[in-house]
Amino acid sequence: MKHLIRKLLRRLGYDLIWFEPDSKQVSSSLDAKLREIYRAHDLLSGTVICTDPRTGNISYLKTPFLVEEVVEEMSRLALESVNACLSPYLQMPPETIREYVLEFIDLYPRRPIAHNVGGATFHNCFWLYLMCRCIQPTLVIESGVWKGQTSWVIRQAAPDAKLHCFEIKFPSQLAFRDEAIGYHEHDWSEFGVGNVDPQRSLIHFDDHVNQARRVEEAHRRGFMHLLFDDNFPAYQIHKDTKLIVPTIDMLFDPRIKTGVRLDWFNQGDQSCTIDETSCLEARGLIAKWQNFPTVEPESQAYKARLGGHGANSKFAYVQLEPGGDSAPGH
Numbered sequence: 290m291k292h293l294i295r296k297l298l299r300r301l302g303y304d305l306i307w308f309e310p311d312s313k314q315v316s317s318s319l320d321a322k323l324r325e326i327y328r329a330h331d332l333l334s335g336t337v338i339c340t341d342p343r344t345g346n347i348s349y350l351k352t353p354f355l356v357e358e359v360v361e362e363m364s365r366l367a368l369e370s371v372n373a374c375l376s377p378y379l380q381m382p383p384e385t386i387r388e389y390v391l392e393f394i395d396l397y398p399r400r401p402i403a404h405n406v407g408g409a410t411f412h413n414c415f416w417l418y419l420m421c422r423c424i425q426p427t428l429v430i431e432s433g434v435w436k437g438q439t440s441w442v443i444r445q446a447a448p449d450a451k452l453h454c455f456e457i458k459f460p461s462q463l464a465f466r467d468e469a470i471g472y473h474e475h476d477w478s479e480f481g482v483g484n485v486d487p488q489r490s491l492i493h494f495d496d497h498v499n500q501a502r503r504v505e506e507a508h509r510r511g512f513m514h515l516l517f518d519d520n521f522p523a524y525q526i527h528k529d530t531k532l533i534v535p536t537i538d539m540l541f542d543p544r545i546k547t548g549v550r551l552d553w554f555n556q557g558d559q560s561c562t563i564d565e566t567s568c569l570e571a572r573g574l575i576a577k578w579q580n581f582p583t584v585e586p587e588s589q590a591y592k593a594r595l596g597g598h599g600a601n602s603k604f605a606y607v608q609l610e611p612g613g614d615s616a617p618g619h
């Protein structure tokens with residue numbers, strides 16, 4: 290219908306722009322507005338910009354002591370979580386974590402996509418950046434690129450790493466593209482990664498694929514550090530339109546057993562029946578896992594200052610048991 294009306298109007302010499310709150314048009318006008326603001330305000334580091342995708346309203350905090358409080362809260366959270374994830378291999382000192390938090394706060398307003406509909410926002414980008422910065426990987430695999438926002442985050446955090454990005458269907462145009470990145474339009478499991486240094490390699494899975502399968506594939510190739518988006522517990526299975534069963538969380542849920550049927554509604558009735566065999570196998574390969582805390586601590590003051598930035602889609606770290614074909618010694 291839109292297509293027909295657009296065609297008719299074009300014949301009359303008009304172009305039709307639909308107003309849809311979450312559409313690309315809003316996103317690109319926000320991008321333009323953000324760029325204008327950056328230029329006009331010569332933005333300082335320590336600034337976090339809030340954008341409201343529906344109204345296009347932009348706001349940010351300027352009071353130095355409040356900005357400092359935000360940085361303190363984020364650094365405290367980051368120190369605890371990152372060190373819990375990376376033990377026993379790596380422990381980061383507080384001053385380094387604080388430095389990385391400041392870097393991220395300075396960086397995020399320069400992201401290629403202001404309003405990344407269908408992709409990672411502040412929360413995921415923050416943890417992805419911090420983990421990359423701490424691990425300093427020489428090899429990163431990303432599965433699920435969409436328009437390239439998280440590929441950009443990885444590239445900023447690990448500029449010298451070999452980065453391979455896998456996407457089942459790239460959009461017609463990537464918002465971020467880097468000549469040094471290997472782009473592959475197929476599933477990563479068909480790719481020969483070569484030798485993997487487990488402690489200096491990282492995989493970011495953001496592809497809506499069965500997470501037990503991803504654990505098994507990564508372990509077989511010798512990876513140890515994995516990041517997963519959408520690690521929803523079973524009771525939040527309805528939150529995503531694309532089914533991911535099992536998630537890492539579900540692998541450790543004693544109620545998710547063979548034969549159990551999960552039912553939910555998301556754009557129609559959905560259901561699936563659990564087969565525990567692959568769950569048990571994947572569970573045995575995981576040394577530990579944890580979801581990152583929302584970068585939006587309990588304090589209401591924080592929420593008031595940073596607005597609705599913290600959308601938490603259960604971004605998780607998974608550490609695998611040593612082993613696999615590509616790990617040194619195999």
Ligand SMILES: C[S@@+](CC[C@H](N)C(=O)[O-])C[C@H]1O[C@@H](n2cnc3c(N)ncnc32)[C@H](O)[C@@H]1O
Pocket residue numbers: 405407408409432433434435436437438439440455456457458475476477495496497498
């Ligand atoms: C949530 S989006 C990724 C968001 C992205 N990381 C960002 O920067 O915001 C999920 C993407 O995974 C892709 N995808 C689905 N199956 C895949 C597969 N088997 N391998 C790689 N990508 C896949 C989809 O096409 C989609 O673009």
